[in-house]
Amino acid sequence: MTTRDTAAGSAAPPGWGRRLELLADRKFRYLLIVPTVFLLLSVTVFPAIYTLIVSFQDITLMAEDRSFHGLMNYQRLLEDSRFWWSLVHTVGFLLAALALQFVLGLLMALLFVEWMPGRQVFITLLVLPTVISPIVAGSAWRIMYEHQYGPISQIIGWLAELDNPVLWTADPTFVYPAILLAEVWQWTPFMFLLLLAALVNVDKSQVESAEIDGSTYWRTFWYIVFPAIRPVVAVALLIRSLDLFRVFDKVWILTQGGPGTMTELISIYIYKVGFQQFQTSYAAAMTFVVIILLTAVVVLALRRMGVSP
Amino acid sequence: MLNRRVTWGAALIAAAAPLASMPVHAQSASERAAEAAKKYAGEEITITWEAGLQALDPKNFSIPKWEERTGVKVRVVELPVGEMFTKTMQEYRAGTGAYDVLNVVPAWMPDLAQAGALEPLGPFIDKYDYRADLEGIAPVYRNNWMTYQDKVYAIPDDGDQWMLFYRKDLFNDAENQRQFEQEYGYALEPPKTWDQFDDIARFFTDKYGPELHGAAMFGKPPYAQRTFQERFRVAGGRFFDPETMKATINTETGVEVLERMRAQVDYMPDGVQQWGFGELLSAFLKGNVAMVQSWPPFGRWAAGYGTDSEPLSWVPATQIAGKVGYAVPPGGASQMAVGFSLSVASNSDQKELAYLFIQWINSQEISLQRVQLPYALRDPFRESHYTDSEYKSRWDSAPEYLQTLKDSAAVGLLDLSIVQTAAYQEALQRGISRLWAGDDPQKILDDVAAEWNEITERVGVERQRKVYQDWASKPNAYP
DSSP states (O other), X not given: OOHHHXXXXXXXXXXXXXXXXXXXXXXXXXXXXXXXXHHHIIIIIHHHHHHHHHHTSEEOSSOEEOSOOTTHHHHHHHHOHHHHHHHHHHHHHHHHHHHHHHXXXXXXXXXXXXXXXXXXXHHHHHHGGGGSOHHHHHHHHHHHHOTTTOHHHHHHHHHHTOSSOOOTTTSTTXXXXXXXXXXXXXXXXXXXXXXXXXXXXSOHHHHHHHHHTTOOHHHHIIIIIXXXXXXXXXXXXXXXXXXXXXXXXXXXXXXXXXXXXXTOOHHHHHHIIIIISOOHHHHHXXXXXXXXXXXHHHHHHHHHTTOOO | OHHHHHHHHXXXXXXXXXXXXXXXXXXXXXXXXHHHHGGGTTOEEEEEEETGGGGHIIIIIIHHHHHHHHOOEEEEEEEOHHHHHHHHHHHHHHTOOOOSEEEEOGGGHHHHHHHXXXXXXXXXXXXXXXXXXXXXXXXXXXXXXXXXXXXXXXXXXXXXXXXXXXXXXXXXXXXXXXXXXXXXXXXXXXXXXXXXXXXXXXXXXXXXXXXXXXXXXXXXXXXXXXXXXXXXXXXXXXSBOTTTOOBOOSSHHHHHHHHHHHHHGGGSOTTGGGOOHHHHHHHHHTTOBSEEEEOTHHHHHHTTTTTTSGGGTTSOOOSOTTOXXXXXXXXXXXXXXXXXXXXXXXXXXXXXXXXXXXXXXXXXXXXXXXXXXXXXXXXXXXHXXXXXXXXXXXXXXXXXXXXXXXXXXXXXXXXXXXXXXXHHHHHXXXXXXXXXHTOXXXXXXXXXXXXXXXXXXXXXXXXXXXXXXXXXXXXXXXX
8 A cells, every 4th residue: 555545545535434334234225125126026017017928929728829919919809899898897886886885884984983882893793794705705695696595585575575586696687786785795894994994083173163163064074074084085995996896706606797798897707718718818918908907097096196106 | 207397388388478468357457557556655646526525436435445455645636617627727837737637527628638738548548458448438428528539538437418307206197197188189208309398397387386397497507508509409400510610509490499498487496597406406306396307416316315425415305206207308319418537637747647546446346336426426427337236226216217327328419519618608608698688599699609700710710620520520419
């Protein structure tokens, strides 16, 4: 080491060593999160990219043709009315179920927000359907709708003095009410729980002030309570929308998409194409379009909620 | 003296030499398989089997016997029948080698064989001298369910078919016979045609309803699409034009079949459109229905055979034991609905052992015991099953049951079995569900035919034509 070197070293800014330490520290921190990031990428980004790649190929039951086929599957998709109808069914089912779950969940939350005897017990009982596996819930509802011995047919038949049982899952008039009822029964409690938690945290003093000032219940709710719970409502609606978009189990158990294709949701159609008919690439193309649509909806929803994605 | 001994000894050796190179015929097929499998003692193979009652055969009976005999372990993976094809293909495509022995529904064979998921069994059959034993399988199963484009991929292991069960007591009742003949102008006997079936069913429903209906049927679309397949062919229908491969189900014949199916609902129990196996069985065993067309276990359980065993505790107690007659279905043909064969998975790393298990379990000796298990869902499929004296003594009318089973199987009609069969069946199922929802039969069949044509285009007309012609050339594809 020369005198010059020594002089240069001593001339370095006093914080240099500290900076190096910080850099090393930051690198170490990045190093620590690498496995997690890698894991997350491998289970989220990789399947999405792989789905995209497969959608440009022509993998079917008969041949694993991995050559590039351009937009062949996407072109087919544009002409596939069954795909678009299944999207329409899904959106219709989503909107109906979401509206019912929200209204019922909110009413239940408003009912239970004040103390009442046995409140905790009731809440626990009400939440029970959400812990049941959807496939089990679907099977239970299938038994409920059974035309000979199912309690629903028995009770309604008795009340309405019907000679012929209603074929809940085969009759076009009743099939949507039937699957909606099953869905609403299972997931309204989830909405109820979230909304109840939000309502409990509404500033009581503001509500009391409004009441003292002579505000009606409805006005208080609309101008004070609802704005306070709005962020939770938005998140609850978003979570349920995403869940409803991918509903499969219950509808599969109850109708398998029938009668005809009347209750064929997009998840059911993709399952049939991908896993019963093994048109893997076409199913991948449909899946990718659904991913794009959902991503767009979620981004818009988050923006609307003031959350930057 | 010594020379004489040597000469005799040489002569004996010379005589015995050819025998040494011949298969050991002293052993049965099951013994040969078990003996050969002993060298794999301690190893394990995995087999797929339909979940539930079906799987009790391997789990409770066959596997313990096999393990005791060979020391080879067998793991059963139970799959719902609706998921079996998907799981089999998924594991094959993923290359996991998860399964060694496969239960294969014959209608899937073109798909599985074309995909390469099934191992050709010919070399194993020759090596272990199983051809003679295979000759004992009833021709209808042997000639139709074993091969795909002249290669053996599967060994039939189940005698599935839909035969007719009817209430003998009602048919033999003198008053019923007199009234029926007076009303319809012919004798009350098991129906030979679907017109007769309708007459008889209406007669019983009118007379005994609503407690008892003249007939019931499988209305659930996955079942009822097979009803359509059977009746359409019985009426002279053909699924495709063999030259153009255009679907030909939307003809007048097809429409008439659908119209008849819908009209039959009128004299059947309410809600029959949603009936599957359980509903039909329950109604028949309780004595609420005079005629049903179904799989063979209906006959055994209606007689009370095995229904006191624990695995069959869910079967309703029969109210009609001794009152059931058996017949070939109207139209003179029975749908060979579903059925099971056994195959070796092509990506198994224990192919030989897997085959040996199949030979053992499917052999005349072992299969005869299996089809008589009280909880068996494997139905008689060998000539020896139909004629076995022990089986014939199981209940009073067992000889008649077995004879009818044999007669009905002989005129069996195969499930449609081409490339992408599941897609064609699924389109037809949706058509049936639209039928029950009230749609116009002609419109339904036009739509199904259009979908079938689309599927054929996608598969490739030429490729599908070859597979269809192979299927259509089988003796029991068309009546």
